[in-house]
Amino acid sequence: MSEKDTGAVREELIKYYDGAERVATIIDEEVAFPDGKLIVSRTDLKGIITHVNQAFVDMSAYSRDELVGANHNILRHPDMPAVAFKGLWDTIENGEKWQGYVKNLRKDGRYYWVKATVIPNVRDGKLVGYTSVRRKPSRSKIVESEKLYSTLM
Protein backbone atom coordinates (compact mmCIF):
# COMPACT_ATOMS: atom_id res chain seq x y z
CA MET A 1 0.00 0.00 0.00
CA SER A 2 1.30 3.42 -0.94
CA GLU A 3 2.27 5.70 1.94
CA LYS A 4 0.37 8.48 0.20
CA ASP A 5 -2.94 6.63 0.33
CA THR A 6 -5.60 8.52 2.24
CA GLY A 7 -8.45 6.06 1.82
CA ALA A 8 -10.57 8.98 0.58
CA VAL A 9 -13.64 8.07 -1.46
CA ARG A 10 -14.85 10.13 -4.42
CA GLU A 11 -17.21 9.79 -7.35
CA GLU A 12 -15.69 10.58 -10.72
CA LEU A 13 -16.92 10.68 -14.29
CA ILE A 14 -14.67 8.57 -16.53
CA LYS A 15 -14.84 9.41 -20.23
CA TYR A 16 -13.68 6.74 -22.65
CA TYR A 17 -12.06 7.12 -26.06
CA ASP A 18 -15.15 5.81 -27.86
CA GLY A 19 -17.37 8.50 -26.30
CA ALA A 20 -18.84 6.24 -23.60
CA GLU A 21 -18.69 7.43 -20.01
CA ARG A 22 -19.53 6.22 -16.52
CA VAL A 23 -19.46 7.50 -12.97
CA ALA A 24 -17.11 5.38 -10.88
CA THR A 25 -16.37 5.25 -7.19
CA ILE A 26 -12.68 5.93 -6.62
CA ILE A 27 -11.02 4.93 -3.36
CA ASP A 28 -7.52 6.17 -2.68
CA GLU A 29 -6.25 2.81 -1.47
CA GLU A 30 -3.76 0.56 -3.20
CA VAL A 31 -4.07 -3.22 -3.42
CA ALA A 32 -0.62 -4.83 -3.63
CA PHE A 33 0.25 -6.87 -6.69
CA PRO A 34 0.63 -10.52 -5.62
CA ASP A 35 4.22 -11.80 -5.61
CA GLY A 36 5.13 -14.29 -8.33
CA LYS A 37 1.89 -13.94 -10.28
CA LEU A 38 1.15 -12.63 -13.74
CA ILE A 39 -2.15 -11.07 -14.72
CA VAL A 40 -3.01 -12.26 -18.22
CA SER A 41 -5.75 -11.24 -20.62
CA ARG A 42 -6.45 -11.31 -24.30
CA THR A 43 -8.62 -8.99 -26.33
CA ASP A 44 -9.91 -8.77 -29.86
CA LEU A 45 -8.79 -5.97 -32.16
CA LYS A 46 -11.28 -3.54 -30.60
CA GLY A 47 -10.07 -4.15 -27.05
CA ILE A 48 -12.96 -6.42 -26.05
CA ILE A 49 -11.75 -8.98 -23.49
CA THR A 50 -11.83 -12.57 -24.74
CA HIS A 51 -9.78 -14.33 -22.04
CA VAL A 52 -8.69 -13.61 -18.47
CA ASN A 53 -6.72 -15.69 -15.99
CA GLN A 54 -7.59 -16.14 -12.31
CA ALA A 55 -5.08 -13.50 -11.19
CA PHE A 56 -6.91 -10.97 -13.39
CA VAL A 57 -10.24 -11.91 -11.80
CA ASP A 58 -8.77 -11.72 -8.28
CA MET A 59 -7.03 -8.37 -8.76
CA SER A 60 -9.79 -6.61 -10.69
CA ALA A 61 -12.49 -7.76 -8.25
CA TYR A 62 -14.82 -8.39 -11.21
CA SER A 63 -16.14 -11.86 -11.99
CA ARG A 64 -14.89 -13.69 -15.06
CA ASP A 65 -18.36 -13.29 -16.63
CA GLU A 66 -18.28 -9.54 -16.09
CA LEU A 67 -14.85 -9.26 -17.68
CA VAL A 68 -15.18 -11.43 -20.78
CA GLY A 69 -17.07 -9.39 -23.38
CA ALA A 70 -16.30 -6.08 -21.66
CA ASN A 71 -13.96 -3.45 -23.06
CA HIS A 72 -10.51 -3.61 -21.48
CA ASN A 73 -10.92 0.02 -20.49
CA ILE A 74 -13.22 -1.20 -17.69
CA LEU A 75 -9.96 -1.04 -15.68
CA ARG A 76 -9.12 2.51 -16.62
CA HIS A 77 -8.30 4.66 -13.61
CA PRO A 78 -9.05 8.40 -13.90
CA ASP A 79 -5.50 9.15 -12.71
CA MET A 80 -4.16 7.64 -15.96
CA PRO A 81 -3.68 10.22 -18.72
CA ALA A 82 -5.46 9.50 -22.02
CA VAL A 83 -2.20 10.09 -23.87
CA ALA A 84 -0.68 6.97 -22.26
CA PHE A 85 -3.37 4.77 -23.81
CA LYS A 86 -3.09 6.55 -27.13
CA GLY A 87 0.60 5.62 -27.15
CA LEU A 88 -0.32 2.03 -26.33
CA TRP A 89 -2.88 1.73 -29.14
CA ASP A 90 -0.69 3.51 -31.71
CA THR A 91 2.10 1.05 -30.91
CA ILE A 92 0.18 -2.23 -30.93
CA GLU A 93 -1.96 -1.32 -33.97
CA ASN A 94 1.36 -0.88 -35.71
CA GLY A 95 2.16 -4.50 -34.87
CA GLU A 96 4.74 -3.64 -32.20
CA LYS A 97 5.06 -4.54 -28.52
CA TRP A 98 4.20 -1.96 -25.86
CA GLN A 99 5.40 -1.82 -22.29
CA GLY A 100 4.54 0.64 -19.56
CA TYR A 101 3.36 1.22 -16.02
CA VAL A 102 -0.39 1.44 -15.49
CA LYS A 103 -2.61 2.31 -12.55
CA ASN A 104 -5.69 0.11 -12.79
CA LEU A 105 -9.11 0.65 -11.24
CA ARG A 106 -10.77 -2.25 -9.43
CA LYS A 107 -14.50 -2.83 -9.31
CA ASP A 108 -14.51 -1.85 -5.64
CA GLY A 109 -12.89 1.52 -6.44
CA ARG A 110 -9.44 0.69 -5.08
CA TYR A 111 -6.40 0.56 -7.39
CA TYR A 112 -3.33 -1.50 -8.25
CA TRP A 113 -0.20 -0.70 -10.25
CA VAL A 114 1.19 -3.03 -12.89
CA LYS A 115 4.07 -3.23 -15.31
CA ALA A 116 2.15 -4.10 -18.46
CA THR A 117 3.35 -5.63 -21.71
CA VAL A 118 0.97 -5.84 -24.64
CA ILE A 119 1.79 -7.78 -27.77
CA PRO A 120 -0.10 -8.21 -31.03
CA ASN A 121 -1.30 -11.77 -31.73
CA VAL A 122 -0.48 -12.72 -35.29
CA ARG A 123 -2.02 -15.90 -36.71
CA ASP A 124 -1.25 -17.00 -40.28
CA GLY A 125 0.17 -13.55 -40.93
CA LYS A 126 -2.97 -11.75 -39.73
CA LEU A 127 -3.36 -9.60 -36.64
CA VAL A 128 -6.21 -11.20 -34.66
CA GLY A 129 -5.98 -9.63 -31.21
CA TYR A 130 -3.71 -8.70 -28.35
CA THR A 131 -2.26 -10.43 -25.30
CA SER A 132 -1.55 -8.35 -22.22
CA VAL A 133 0.60 -9.61 -19.37
CA ARG A 134 1.01 -7.60 -16.17
CA ARG A 135 3.72 -8.16 -13.61
CA LYS A 136 4.70 -6.63 -10.30
CA PRO A 137 6.33 -3.20 -10.70
CA SER A 138 8.97 -1.77 -8.41
CA ARG A 139 7.94 0.98 -5.98
CA SER A 140 10.43 3.39 -7.56
CA LYS A 141 8.85 2.93 -11.01
CA ILE A 142 5.41 3.56 -9.52
CA VAL A 143 6.62 6.79 -7.94
CA GLU A 144 8.22 7.88 -11.25
CA SER A 145 5.03 7.05 -13.16
CA GLU A 146 2.82 8.91 -10.69
CA LYS A 147 4.93 12.01 -11.18
CA LEU A 148 5.00 11.70 -14.96
CA TYR A 149 1.28 10.98 -15.35
CA SER A 150 0.28 13.90 -13.13
CA THR A 151 2.02 16.22 -15.62
CA LEU A 152 0.12 14.69 -18.54
CA MET A 153 -3.41 15.05 -17.19
Added chain:
Amino acid sequence: MPFNFTVSPDFAPDHMSGWFYFNTWLQRNLETEIHLELFDSFDEQREEIRAGKIDLIYANPYDASMLVREHGFKAVVRPAGKRDEAVVVVPASSGAEVVEDLSAGVRLATTADPDVHTIGMIMLEPADLDKSNITQREYDTYILVAKALLRGDADVGFFLKQGFDELSDLIKKQMRVLVSSQISVVHHSLLIGPNMQEYSDSLNGLLVNMHNEPKGAGVLESMGIKRWESMSVEQTEFMIDLIDTLMI
Protein backbone atom coordinates in the same frame (compact mmCIF):
# COMPACT_ATOMS: atom_id res chain seq x y z
CA MET B 1 17.40 -42.27 -42.32
CA PRO B 2 15.97 -42.36 -38.81
CA PHE B 3 14.18 -39.33 -37.40
CA ASN B 4 16.07 -37.40 -34.72
CA PHE B 5 14.54 -36.86 -31.30
CA THR B 6 15.95 -34.75 -28.49
CA VAL B 7 14.95 -33.51 -25.04
CA SER B 8 15.46 -30.06 -23.54
CA PRO B 9 18.68 -30.32 -21.49
CA ASP B 10 16.82 -29.25 -18.32
CA PHE B 11 15.30 -32.71 -17.78
CA ALA B 12 15.82 -34.20 -14.33
CA PRO B 13 18.89 -36.53 -14.39
CA ASP B 14 16.83 -39.21 -12.61
CA HIS B 15 14.58 -39.39 -15.65
CA MET B 16 17.30 -39.77 -18.27
CA SER B 17 16.76 -43.49 -18.73
CA GLY B 18 13.02 -42.80 -18.96
CA TRP B 19 13.56 -40.81 -22.15
CA PHE B 20 15.40 -43.77 -23.71
CA TYR B 21 12.54 -46.12 -22.73
CA PHE B 22 10.15 -43.57 -24.25
CA ASN B 23 12.09 -43.54 -27.51
CA THR B 24 12.00 -47.34 -27.68
CA TRP B 25 8.25 -47.30 -26.98
CA LEU B 26 7.73 -44.65 -29.67
CA GLN B 27 9.67 -46.53 -32.34
CA ARG B 28 7.72 -49.71 -31.65
CA ASN B 29 4.34 -48.02 -31.70
CA LEU B 30 4.96 -45.58 -34.57
CA GLU B 31 6.75 -48.33 -36.51
CA THR B 32 9.55 -46.04 -37.58
CA GLU B 33 13.17 -45.55 -36.67
CA ILE B 34 13.93 -42.70 -34.25
CA HIS B 35 17.33 -41.77 -32.87
CA LEU B 36 17.43 -40.10 -29.44
CA GLU B 37 20.23 -37.62 -28.89
CA LEU B 38 20.62 -35.84 -25.55
CA PHE B 39 22.67 -32.66 -25.30
CA ASP B 40 24.54 -31.26 -22.33
CA SER B 41 23.91 -27.66 -23.28
CA PHE B 42 21.07 -25.56 -24.65
CA ASP B 43 23.41 -23.88 -27.16
CA GLU B 44 24.65 -27.17 -28.58
CA GLN B 45 21.06 -28.34 -28.99
CA ARG B 46 20.00 -25.08 -30.64
CA GLU B 47 22.78 -25.42 -33.19
CA GLU B 48 21.37 -28.80 -34.21
CA ILE B 49 17.88 -27.32 -34.41
CA ARG B 50 19.09 -24.48 -36.63
CA ALA B 51 20.90 -26.98 -38.83
CA GLY B 52 17.54 -28.72 -39.38
CA LYS B 53 18.75 -31.93 -37.77
CA ILE B 54 15.95 -32.30 -35.21
CA ASP B 55 12.54 -33.82 -36.05
CA LEU B 56 10.99 -34.33 -32.63
CA ILE B 57 11.75 -32.48 -29.42
CA TYR B 58 10.52 -32.26 -25.85
CA ALA B 59 11.12 -28.54 -25.62
CA ASN B 60 11.13 -25.95 -22.89
CA PRO B 61 8.67 -23.07 -23.51
CA TYR B 62 11.39 -20.61 -24.49
CA ASP B 63 12.76 -22.87 -27.22
CA ALA B 64 9.20 -23.85 -28.24
CA SER B 65 8.73 -20.24 -29.29
CA MET B 66 11.72 -20.39 -31.64
CA LEU B 67 10.85 -23.88 -32.91
CA VAL B 68 7.25 -22.98 -33.81
CA ARG B 69 7.74 -19.45 -35.13
CA GLU B 70 11.06 -19.91 -36.93
CA HIS B 71 11.35 -23.59 -37.78
CA GLY B 72 7.78 -24.72 -38.52
CA PHE B 73 7.42 -27.13 -35.58
CA LYS B 74 3.98 -27.97 -34.18
CA ALA B 75 3.09 -28.87 -30.61
CA VAL B 76 1.55 -32.30 -30.23
CA VAL B 77 1.17 -32.88 -26.49
CA ARG B 78 2.16 -31.53 -23.10
CA PRO B 79 2.60 -33.35 -19.79
CA ALA B 80 -0.63 -33.09 -17.80
CA GLY B 81 -0.42 -31.01 -14.63
CA LYS B 82 3.25 -30.13 -15.10
CA ARG B 83 3.93 -26.41 -15.22
CA ASP B 84 7.25 -24.60 -15.37
CA GLU B 85 7.52 -22.42 -12.30
CA ALA B 86 10.61 -20.78 -10.86
CA VAL B 87 11.66 -19.96 -7.29
CA VAL B 88 13.97 -17.23 -6.04
CA VAL B 89 15.99 -18.58 -3.12
CA VAL B 90 18.39 -17.11 -0.57
CA PRO B 91 20.58 -18.79 2.07
CA ALA B 92 18.67 -19.32 5.33
CA SER B 93 21.05 -16.83 7.00
CA SER B 94 20.17 -14.04 4.54
CA GLY B 95 18.73 -10.85 5.95
CA ALA B 96 16.32 -10.60 3.00
CA GLU B 97 12.72 -11.45 3.92
CA VAL B 98 11.15 -10.33 0.64
CA VAL B 99 12.53 -9.67 -2.84
CA GLU B 100 12.40 -5.92 -2.22
CA ASP B 101 15.05 -6.39 0.49
CA LEU B 102 17.63 -7.35 -2.15
CA SER B 103 19.72 -4.49 -3.46
CA ALA B 104 22.00 -3.63 -6.37
CA GLY B 105 25.20 -5.64 -6.45
CA VAL B 106 23.68 -8.94 -5.31
CA ARG B 107 25.41 -12.03 -6.63
CA LEU B 108 23.04 -14.30 -8.52
CA ALA B 109 23.54 -18.03 -9.09
CA THR B 110 21.52 -19.22 -12.08
CA THR B 111 21.50 -21.88 -14.81
CA ALA B 112 21.31 -21.80 -18.60
CA ASP B 113 17.64 -22.83 -18.34
CA PRO B 114 16.07 -19.94 -20.28
CA ASP B 115 12.58 -20.13 -18.74
CA VAL B 116 13.71 -20.28 -15.16
CA HIS B 117 16.20 -17.48 -15.71
CA THR B 118 13.65 -15.25 -17.45
CA ILE B 119 10.95 -15.82 -14.84
CA GLY B 120 13.52 -15.40 -12.06
CA MET B 121 14.68 -12.05 -13.44
CA ILE B 122 11.06 -10.87 -13.64
CA MET B 123 10.63 -11.74 -9.98
CA LEU B 124 13.66 -9.53 -9.14
CA GLU B 125 12.15 -6.51 -10.92
CA PRO B 126 10.17 -5.28 -7.89
CA ALA B 127 13.59 -4.72 -6.25
CA ASP B 128 14.74 -2.65 -9.27
CA LEU B 129 17.24 -5.37 -10.11
CA ASP B 130 18.20 -6.28 -13.65
CA LYS B 131 21.27 -7.61 -15.44
CA SER B 132 22.88 -4.17 -15.33
CA ASN B 133 23.11 -3.96 -11.55
CA ILE B 134 23.68 -7.54 -10.39
CA THR B 135 26.54 -9.96 -10.91
CA GLN B 136 25.53 -13.36 -12.13
CA ARG B 137 27.21 -16.68 -12.60
CA GLU B 138 25.78 -19.58 -14.55
CA TYR B 139 25.99 -23.10 -13.09
CA ASP B 140 25.36 -26.39 -14.87
CA THR B 141 22.85 -27.83 -12.40
CA TYR B 142 20.51 -26.75 -9.61
CA ILE B 143 22.61 -28.69 -7.14
CA LEU B 144 25.55 -26.43 -8.03
CA VAL B 145 23.32 -23.36 -7.62
CA ALA B 146 22.43 -24.63 -4.14
CA LYS B 147 26.09 -25.21 -3.35
CA ALA B 148 26.98 -21.67 -4.44
CA LEU B 149 24.34 -20.32 -2.03
CA LEU B 150 25.45 -22.54 0.85
CA ARG B 151 29.14 -21.72 0.36
CA GLY B 152 28.43 -18.01 0.36
CA ASP B 153 29.47 -17.61 -3.29
CA ALA B 154 26.04 -16.22 -4.17
CA ASP B 155 23.37 -14.14 -2.37
CA VAL B 156 20.39 -15.31 -4.39
CA GLY B 157 19.67 -18.25 -6.69
CA PHE B 158 17.10 -19.26 -9.32
CA PHE B 159 15.67 -22.78 -9.42
CA LEU B 160 13.07 -24.60 -11.43
CA LYS B 161 10.49 -25.14 -8.67
CA GLN B 162 10.51 -28.86 -9.29
CA GLY B 163 14.34 -28.86 -9.22
CA PHE B 164 14.29 -27.11 -5.86
CA ASP B 165 11.62 -29.41 -4.43
CA GLU B 166 13.71 -32.44 -5.43
CA LEU B 167 16.77 -31.29 -3.43
CA SER B 168 17.38 -33.17 -0.17
CA ASP B 169 15.73 -31.80 2.98
CA LEU B 170 19.19 -31.29 4.45
CA ILE B 171 20.09 -28.86 1.66
CA LYS B 172 16.66 -27.25 1.45
CA LYS B 173 16.54 -26.34 5.11
CA GLN B 174 19.69 -24.27 4.69
CA MET B 175 17.88 -22.07 2.17
CA ARG B 176 14.71 -19.99 2.09
CA VAL B 177 12.32 -19.30 -0.79
CA LEU B 178 11.73 -15.56 -1.20
CA VAL B 179 9.18 -15.83 -3.98
CA SER B 180 7.67 -18.58 -6.05
CA SER B 181 6.13 -17.99 -9.48
CA GLN B 182 2.48 -18.92 -10.06
CA ILE B 183 2.17 -18.50 -13.80
CA SER B 184 0.38 -21.79 -14.55
CA VAL B 185 0.34 -21.55 -18.36
CA VAL B 186 4.03 -22.02 -19.17
CA HIS B 187 5.09 -25.62 -19.68
CA HIS B 188 7.25 -27.98 -21.73
CA SER B 189 5.74 -29.59 -24.80
CA LEU B 190 6.51 -32.26 -27.35
CA LEU B 191 6.95 -30.65 -30.77
CA ILE B 192 7.12 -32.30 -34.16
CA GLY B 193 9.21 -30.85 -36.99
CA PRO B 194 8.28 -30.29 -40.64
CA ASN B 195 9.87 -33.54 -41.90
CA MET B 196 7.87 -35.66 -39.50
CA GLN B 197 4.45 -33.99 -39.86
CA GLU B 198 2.89 -37.07 -41.49
CA TYR B 199 3.16 -38.77 -38.07
CA SER B 200 1.49 -35.92 -36.20
CA ASP B 201 -2.01 -37.44 -35.90
CA SER B 202 -0.84 -40.96 -35.10
CA LEU B 203 1.62 -39.61 -32.54
CA ASN B 204 -1.08 -37.57 -30.86
CA GLY B 205 -3.45 -40.56 -30.77
CA LEU B 206 -0.79 -42.82 -29.30
CA LEU B 207 0.43 -40.40 -26.66
CA VAL B 208 -2.90 -39.23 -25.22
CA ASN B 209 -3.74 -42.90 -24.59
CA MET B 210 -0.27 -43.92 -23.46
CA HIS B 211 -1.19 -43.95 -19.74
CA ASN B 212 -4.01 -46.46 -20.38
CA GLU B 213 -1.64 -49.07 -21.68
CA PRO B 214 0.47 -51.03 -19.09
CA LYS B 215 3.82 -50.66 -20.88
CA GLY B 216 3.15 -47.03 -21.74
CA ALA B 217 2.17 -46.24 -18.14
CA GLY B 218 5.47 -47.71 -16.92
CA VAL B 219 7.46 -45.63 -19.39
CA LEU B 220 5.59 -42.47 -18.35
CA GLU B 221 6.36 -43.20 -14.72
CA SER B 222 10.07 -43.49 -15.51
CA MET B 223 9.90 -40.04 -17.14
CA GLY B 224 8.09 -38.49 -14.17
CA ILE B 225 5.01 -37.75 -16.30
CA LYS B 226 1.46 -38.82 -15.35
CA ARG B 227 -0.03 -38.63 -18.82
CA TRP B 228 0.12 -36.58 -21.99
CA GLU B 229 -2.60 -34.18 -22.99
CA SER B 230 -3.27 -32.88 -26.47
CA MET B 231 -2.16 -29.36 -27.34
CA SER B 232 -4.00 -27.29 -29.90
CA VAL B 233 -2.35 -24.82 -32.25
CA GLU B 234 -4.02 -21.95 -30.39
CA GLN B 235 -2.84 -23.18 -26.98
CA THR B 236 0.68 -23.27 -28.36
CA GLU B 237 0.41 -19.81 -29.89
CA PHE B 238 -1.01 -18.41 -26.64
CA MET B 239 1.91 -19.78 -24.62
CA ILE B 240 4.38 -18.38 -27.13
CA ASP B 241 2.70 -14.95 -27.04
CA LEU B 242 2.96 -15.03 -23.27
CA ILE B 243 6.63 -15.98 -23.37
CA ASP B 244 7.17 -13.11 -25.83
CA THR B 245 5.78 -10.63 -23.30
CA LEU B 246 8.28 -11.89 -20.72
CA MET B 247 11.26 -11.36 -22.99
CA ILE B 248 11.08 -7.58 -22.82
